[in-house]
Amino acid sequence: MNAPTTPAPAGPLPLIAVTMGDGAGIGPEVIVPALLAPETLRRCRPVVIGDAERLRQAARLRDIACEIVTVGAPAEAEFGPGRINVIDLGLLPAELPWGELSAVAGDAAYQYVRAAARLALDGEVQGICTAPLNKEALHAGGHVFPGHTELLAHLTGVEEVSMMLATPTVKVIHVTTHIGLIDAVNKIEPGLVERTVRRGHDAMVRAGTPEPVIGVCGINPHAGENGLFGYGEEEEKIVPALEVLREDGIDARGPLPADTAFFLAGRGDYDLIVAMYHDQGHGPVKVLGLEAGVNLTVGLPVIRTSVDHGTAFDIAGTGKADAGSMIEALRQAAEMSPSPAR
Structure with a gap:
């Protein structure tokens, strides 16, 4: 199915925090091509909250040449073809296996969402787009929530x-x-x-x-x-x-x-x-x-979109994951998020 075609925003493009999800799953592999897609860059300014080295590993798996740059805050990010901006929390070991349940990856996934929620509440981003997390890994990491929906409600103080x-x-x-x-x-x-x-x-x-x-x-x-x-x-x-x-x-x-x-x-x-x-x-x-x-x-006080698939541990690390849902999630995040204040 083809996503509907919508015009790019007329005003300043919204800043979207993209959480990397479970680093052992396909999140990094779908984020890289989705953030480089021309239709994404026409509609929003995405900044990943995650692990820069894991994204570089994902880019190599997919044989994608790009520049993955660490930034301290969304306002510091520069945007252009072939560039991905990352607020690097540095929580994953370089040797983290693909496709395996990990309490470390589960805790990291929580921390990415927590950081994104804080940026949204502080007005530094206008929307959040989440890559998938694994509920079992999230719980193993010490964060017992049924999923993103309930986690974000908790982090933003919404009942x-x-x-x-x-x-x-x-x-x-x-x-x-x-x-x-x-x-x-x-x-x-x-x-x-x-x-x-x-x-x-x-x-x-x-x-x-x-x-x-x-x-x-x-x-x-x-x-x-x-x-x-x-x-x-x-x-x-x-x-x-x-x-x-x-x-x-x-x-x-x-x-x-x-x-x-x-x-x-x-x-x-x-x-x-x-x-x-x-x-x-x-x-x-x-x-x-x-x-x-x-x-x-x-x-929520901020729009949040996500892919409608899981971490797909069975194909994680193979470079085969389809980025279509992530591209669509970014499109809808851009469409439903307000333009930033000038």
Whole structure:
């Protein structure tokens, strides 16, 4: 699938902090070609938070000639073809194996995100784009978070955020994410559904869709089919939120059967789908556009985008990783981030 073509920003290009993710995974290998891509340099000014030597190793693996330069702060970075700017935290040993679980790499991945969050809160960057981390390595490194979404919420002092997945054909925002299915159903309530839809609506407006049509999935098969399936969860947990949203002029439709909602979104009936739990949203999105998929965290004080794939330890260190999702993540970070103050 080809990413949509959008014009480059008219004003100063936003500075985007690009966290290197787990250094034992494919993050360094997708960052190097993505930051050198002409379409990236037309839209933003990316600065890597990570390990300069690991990026140099990745460039050699991919047989890419480039200049990887360490800088002390985003404001010190200079941009041009063939140059990658890195705030080098120097946390990885030079001999770190590719494709192996490492507590050292897990801790380093946390430190990259922590540094990027601080730069964003201080106004030194306008957006964050993250390469994948490995949750097991993150935990082994002493940082017990379910993933980037919850970690960034903690680091920025935000109580509630939403995960949005975006591909060229469909976008989906999640009411619940990294919890078990029974816990997810128990957690869903009208206020949470309403806040999630509002965050999705605001993100779509910011990205250039002024009046998004939003399809809201049900919880049960066939969205309960008028009480035939489940115990009235749709009427209790979702319908009251939709009534409030519609009164405020937000075009939120549903509850919809999830098995048809994504097909309808793929053909253009909906701009955004609201999934009630993790697999309800992730499965269809990964089928419809994993290669160009992007993960967004919505509700933070700064836009955050990420590739929609993992660390891929099975191919790390081979130079075979596809950089398409990272290029798309950078495009969306640039598109949704404000221009820096002059």
